[in-house]
Amino acid sequence: MSISEHDRWLMSYYRTSEIAGAMFFARLAKSIRNPAIQHDLTKHFADESQHAWYWSECLADLGAKPMRVADAYQSQYFDAIGAPVNLMEVLAITQVFEKRTINHYSRHSKLANVPPAVQKTIAKIMGDEGWHLQWVSAALNEMKPEYGAELVRDTLARYTRTDEDIYQTTLEEVEHRTHQLAIASES
Numbered sequence: 396m397s398i399s400e401h402d403r404w405l406m407s408y409y410r411t412s413e414i415a416g417a418m419f420f421a422r423l424a425k426s427i428r429n430p431a432i433q434h435d436l437t438k439h440f441a442d443e444s445q446h447a448w449y450w451s452e453c454l455a456d457l458g459a460k461p462m463r464v465a466d467a468y469q470s471q472y473f474d475a476i477g478a479p480v481n482l483m484e485v486l487a488i489t490q491v492f493e494k495r496t497i498n499h500y501s502r503h504s505k506l507a508n509v510p511p512a513v514q515k516t517i518a519k520i521m522g523d524e525g526w527h528l529q530w531v532s533a534a535l536n537e538m539k540p541e542y543g544a545e546l547v548r549d550t551l552a553r554y555t556r557t558d559e560d561i562y563q564t565t566l567e568e569v570e571h572r573t574h575q576l577a578i579a580s581e582s
């Protein structure tokens with residue numbers, strides 16, 4: 396089955412974002428002293444790495460090679476908000492980002508004429524993404540006594556606003572390509 400350049404670019408973009416997430420969480424896991432968080436973070440970065448491989452395999456199954464994509468979605472966060480100053484901020488960013496990822500993958504999977512290999516890949520990834528939200532949410536709740544429930548809530552709200560700005564302003568190409576797929580699937 397041949398795929399459009401829009402499909403190929405989006406899958407390559409997803410792959411690049413998953414690689415960036417795996418690398419970020421792997422570096423972070425080395426420095427975490429909390430064994431429970433390090434345990435879950437280790438699974439999280441293993442999942443992200445696996446997701447990148449799923450996209451690589453999906454592209455290969457569709458007879459395509461990954462495209463070089465300059466930036467991952469995550470890199471836009473640090474440009475907009477700076478580096479997180481503590482573990483709570485890292486997990487807050489992660490929570491917001493995972494919600495965005497689930498929403499985006501869900502929207503992509505609902506387009507008409509999505510190749511079965513892409514549907515299968517998104518379905519495999521979505522199960523892991525649900526667990527990511529669960530463990531991060533639980534870890535943030537456990538941090539409320541240390542950081543204060545109000546600060547955790549405010550941090551999540553600030554990162555949610557940042558995420559909305561990033562999604563609207565800096566990811567126009569992702570939106571353009573997703574829109575192009577939607578148009579193509581309607582015809």
